[in-house]
Amino acid sequence: MGILEVKGVNKRFGGLQALGDVNLSVAENSVHAIIGPNGAGKSTLLNCLVGMLIPDSGSVTFQGESVLGRNPHEINQMGISRVFQTPEIFGDLSVIENVMIPCFAKRDGAFELNAWGAVRGQADIRDTAEQILIDVNMQDKRHINAASLSRGDKRRLEMAMCLVQQPKLLLLDEPTAGMARADTNNTIDLLKEIHDSRDITMAIIEHDMHVVFSLAERITVLAQGSPLVEETPENIKGHPKVREAYLGEAQV
Amino acid sequence: MFGLDKKDTGLLLIVAALVAFAPILLNPFPENSALAQFNAGYPDLMQRFVIFGIFAIGFNILFGLTGYLSFGHAAFLGVGSYAGVWMLKLLTINVIPAIIMSTLVAGLFSILIGYISLRRSGIYFSILTLAFAQMSFALAASVLTPITGGETGLQTGLNDPRIFPEFLGGGATSGGNIPAPELFGLEMRASYELSVGGWLWTFNAGYYVCAIIMLVAFYVAIRIFRSPFGMMLRAVKSNQRRLNYTGLNTKPYMLACFVISGMYAGLAGGLMVSMDPLAGAERMQWTASGEVVLMTILGGVGTLIGPVLGAGMIKYFENIFSKINDNLLHQWFAFMPDGLEDFMVAVIHPFIGKGWHLTLGLLFMLVVIFLPGGLVEGGQRIGGLFKRKKKNTTTDTQSTAAN
Numbered sequence: 001m002g003i004l005e006v007k008g009v010n011k012r013f014g015g016l017q018a019l020g021d022v023n024l025s026v027a028e029n030s031v032h033a034i035i036g037p038n039g040a041g042k043s044t045l046l047n048c049l050v051g052m053l054i055p056d057s058g059s060v061t062f063q064g065e066s067v068l069g070r071n072p073h074e075i076n077q078m079g080i081s082r083v084f085q086t087p088e089i090f091g092d093l094s095v096i097e098n099v100m101i102p103c104f105a106k107r108d109g110a111f112e113l114n115a116w117g118a119v120r121g122q123a124d125i126r127d128t129a130e131q132i133l134i135d136v137n138m139q140d141k142r143h144i145n146a147a148s149l150s151r152g153d154k155r156r157l158e159m160a161m162c163l164v165q166q167p168k169l170l171l172l173d174e175p176t177a178g179m180a181r182a183d184t185n186n187t188i189d190l191l192k193e194i195h196d197s198r199d200i201t202m203a204i205i206e207h208d209m210h211v212v213f214s215l216a217e218r219i220t221v222l223a224q225g226s227p228l229v230e231e232t233p234e235n236i237k238g239h240p241k242v243r244e245a246y247l248g249e250a251q252v
Numbered sequence: 253m254f255g256l257d258k259k260d261t262g263l264l265l266i267v268a269a270l271v272a273f274a275p276i277l278l279n280p281f282p283e284n285s286a287l288a289q290f291n292a293g294y295p296d297l298m299q300r301f302v303i304f305g306i307f308a309i310g311f312n313i314l315f316g317l318t319g320y321l322s323f324g325h326a327a328f329l330g331v332g333s334y335a336g337v338w339m340l341k342l343l344t345i346n347v348i349p350a351i352i353m354s355t356l357v358a359g360l361f362s363i364l365i366g367y368i369s370l371r372r373s374g375i376y377f378s379i380l381t382l383a384f385a386q387m388s389f390a391l392a393a394s395v396l397t398p399i400t401g402g403e404t405g406l407q408t409g410l411n412d413p414r415i416f417p418e419f420l421g422g423g424a425t426s427g428g429n430i431p432a433p434e435l436f437g438l439e440m441r442a443s444y445e446l447s448v449g450g451w452l453w454t455f456n457a458g459y460y461v462c463a464i465i466m467l468v469a470f471y472v473a474i475r476i477f478r479s480p481f482g483m484m485l486r487a488v489k490s491n492q493r494r495l496n497y498t499g500l501n502t503k504p505y506m507l508a509c510f511v512i513s514g515m516y517a518g519l520a521g522g523l524m525v526s527m528d529p530l531a532g533a534e535r536m537q538w539t540a541s542g543e544v545v546l547m548t549i550l551g552g553v554g555t556l557i558g559p560v561l562g563a564g565m566i567k568y569f570e571n572i573f574s575k576i577n578d579n580l581l582h583q584w585f586a587f588m589p590d591g592l593e594d595f596m597v598a599v600i601h602p603f604i605g606k607g608w609h610l611t612l613g614l615l616f617m618l619v620v621i622f623l624p625g626g627l628v629e630g631g632q633r634i635g636g637l638f639k640r641k642k643k644n645t646t647t648d649t650q651s652t653a654a655n
Contacts, residue, residue: 050497076499088497090490093483101487104480105499113508115481118255122480161498 001064003028003201004049004169009058011044011225018044019055020225026169026218031195031202033212036222037246042205043085045222046173049203050082051075062169073110081162082171087154089161091147095138098146098157099129099164106165132164136190152183156190163194170194172204176211188214213237221245260474263556267470271463274298275453282450289580290572295443295456297571301564302459302466303523308547308559309466309473310516314509315545316554317482319489323378323541324365324385328514330392330536332358332521334400337531341412345431347440347461347526351519358518359511366510370503373492385541393533405532408433433526435461440527458527465523466560469516474556476512485509546612550619552626561627566612573608 002025011019019041026032034042047053049060051072060067067075090098103125108114120126133139136156141149146157155175162170175191176184188211194200195215206212212219212233219236221228223245229236236242256264270277279293292298311325332354339350369380392400400406408430433440440458447453476482484505487495495502525531534540543566551562578597581604585593603611623629 071501072496073499073501076497082497088491088494090487090494092490093486097483097487101483101495101500102498104484108480110499110501111504113481113504115476115479115508115512117480118257118475118478119480119483120257120478161494165499 002026003063004203005059005061006045006049007059007061009045009048009055009060011041011048011053011055017225019048022058022222022225022227024220024227024230026201026203028201029199030217031191031204031215033204033206033216033219034222035206035209035212035219036228039224040222041225042222043173044225046082046171046203046205049075049171050080073105076105076165076167077110079168080171081165081167081169083155083158083162083173083175085173085177087151087158089146089154089158091145093146094143095146095149095157096126096129096133096142099132099160100125102161102165103128128164132160135163136160152179152186155179155187159190163198163200166198167200169201169203172202172206174205174207176206176208184208184211187211191215254471256474256478260478260556264467264471264474267557267560268467271302271467274301274463275455275459279451279453283452284450286584289576292568292572293454295441295454295459297567298456298459299462299523299527300567300571302462303520303527304544304547304563304567305560306462306466306469306523307517307520307544308551308563309469310513310520311544312548312553312555312559313473313476313485313516314513315548316559317477317485317489318506318509320370320373320506320510321378321545322369322381322510322513323538323545324369324381324383324388325513325517325544326536326538326540327365327385327388328358328362328517329521329524329540330388330531330533331361332518333525333531333535334392334406334521335518336522336525337406337408337529340408340433340525340529342415344414344416345408345433347433347435350433350526351465351522354522354525355515355519358521359515361518362511362514363507366507366514370506370510382538382541385536386538389533389536389538392536400533401531403533405530407531408529433529462523462527465519469519470556470560477556481505481508546616550616550626552628555626555628558626558628565627569608569612569615573604573611574606576604578605 004024004026006022006024009019009022010017022041022045024045034045036042044053048055049067051067051070051074054068062078062080065078067078067080090101100119104112107125130139130142133142136159138153138156138160141153146154149157159175176187179187191202192215195202204212204215216233218230219233220230221236221242228241228245229239231239254261254264275293275298277293278298279291281287281291307325307329311322315321335357336350336354339353340347343349365381365384369377369384372380393403410430435457438457440461441456443454443456445452445454484495484500488502488505492502521531521535547562547566548559549562550565551560552558578601581597581600582593585596588596601607619626623633625632
C-alpha cells in the first residue's frame, strides 16, 4: 500500500477522455516519475491530486484518506505540496516573505487572525525561512522582490516554499522545463539532496529523460489518458510499448 | 515604541503632530488678507478631513492590501450614521455609545455583504458591492423611511425618548432646544478661539475627539499592515492561487479584512453624526463610494499615509475651490487692464465654483498618469531628488578632499 493510491480515475472534458481508468500507486519515500507524450493527461492527473479538478469517477487516497472533494488548502494541510509548471510565487512580496507564508500555514493552520503581532516579532518563522533559503542557496536574495528573480530562481523559490512545509508528498510538474543544462543539473542535485536528507515522497512529471533517469525509482508511462506500463527505469528504456507510444506519436 | 519599528513610529508621531497642530497649520494666511479664502482651519472642514481620513484608511486596508475594489463602502458609512443617530435619539446625547454602536452595526452589515460578495473576485466583486450599496441607498430613501427618515434624513429631535438622559452627563432637552452631541458635558461644537496678530485659530472640541480617534485608527491600521494577517492579505493580492495551494484558506482572511474595513467606514459614519446629528440616504449613494476610491488612489494605494492625504486633498478642493466665485477672481485680477482681467476670469471660470470637479478631475488624471503611486510617490520622488543631490555633494567634497 503506497502513500498515494489512485484507483480507476476517469476525467472527461466534453468529448475528450483526458484520463481513462488510471491506477497509480506511489510508494512511501520513493521518487516516482510520470512520463508520456504531450496530451497524455499527466497534468490533468496532477490537478486531480491537489483538488484543482474533481475526477468523474474513481478514488484518490493519501495515507488512507480520500482527497476527493477537499479544497486545495485542506489537501495541502494533509501534507501534499505542489510545484507548478510555471512558477507560482508571490511576485509582489520579497523572497523571504514568500517563504514565511508557507511557514505560517504550517504552524497556524488554514486561518489565523493574527492582525496585531508584528511579522518581525516571529523569530521562529523567520529562522525556519532563513534556513530553507540557505538550503536552496538563495540567502543573498532574500530581500529582493520575487517578481524580479530569474526563471530558474523562481523555480528554486517555489521549491523552497514547498519544502519549508516539510510535506510528505511533493508533486513536481516539469521542474526543469525551459532550464539550461547547468540549471537542470543543479535542480537534479537539489532534488536528490532533498530526497536523501528528508523523508519526502516525490512524484515528478517530466519530459527530460535525463532528469527522469537520474532521479526516478519507479516510472509510470501515460498515453492517451491511460497508464501503459509501470516499471523500474532499467526496464523502461527498451520497453516496446513505450517506444510505440513515443514513436507512434512522432510518425503522426 | 507601541510595538512599531522606528520608521512607523516616526510616521505615527509626524501624523500626530500634524493633526494636533492642524488648526494652526491649516490657517497660514491672516484673517483679513486676500488669501484668507484658502484657509482650511475651520472646525467643520477639519472634522471632515479626519473623518474621511478614517474612511479612506479603512478602505485602503481592503483595496490596498488585497486589491479587492469595493464600490459600495459608502453603504457602511451610511449604516453607521443611522445607527449613531438612533443611539443619540434613544439612549443618550453622549457620543460614545453612538460611535461604538455605529462601528458594530456596520461590522455586522459588512459580514452579510462580504459573505455574499466575496464569492466572486475582480470586477464581479466590485459590481456586487456596488449593487448592495445602491440597494441600501434605495431602501433607505424609500421603504425603510420609518427607520431612516427617508429623503429628509434622520436627526435628533425635541421629543426623543433618551432613556438615559443623565447617563454619562448627557442632557435631556435643555431649555427648549435640541441638545447638541457632547462628551461628558463637553459639547462637540464648543470651540476656543485664539487670535494672534492677524491670525485667528479655532480649537474645536469635536475636531479633537475625531482627531484622537483617527490617530488610534491609523495606529491600528499600521499594526494590521505589519502583521502576519496583513502579509497574507498582500499575498492574496499577489497570487491567490498559490496561497490556496500553500494551505491557507483565503475566504476567512478576505471576510475578516472586509469586515475590518467596513467597521472603519461605520466608525467614520458614527463620527459624522456625532459632529452633526443628521444622517441622510444620499450618504450611501454610489458617488460617495466612488469618492473614497478616488481619495485612496489619489493619495497612494497600499501606503499608510496616502489615503489620509488623498482624503484631505479632495475635501480641500470640495470646500475651498468650490467657494471661489467670479467676484473674487475680479478682485484678484483687478491690477490688470480691464480686457485682460475679463479674459483671465473667463479662462479660470470653468475651474472654480461649481467647476471644482473639473479641477479635481484634471488633477486626478495627472496623478494617475504621472504618479501611479499617488501623492506618496510624488513625495518620495521629491525626497529622492534631495537625497541624490546630497549624495552628489558629498562625493564632490570627497573627490575634492582626495585631490
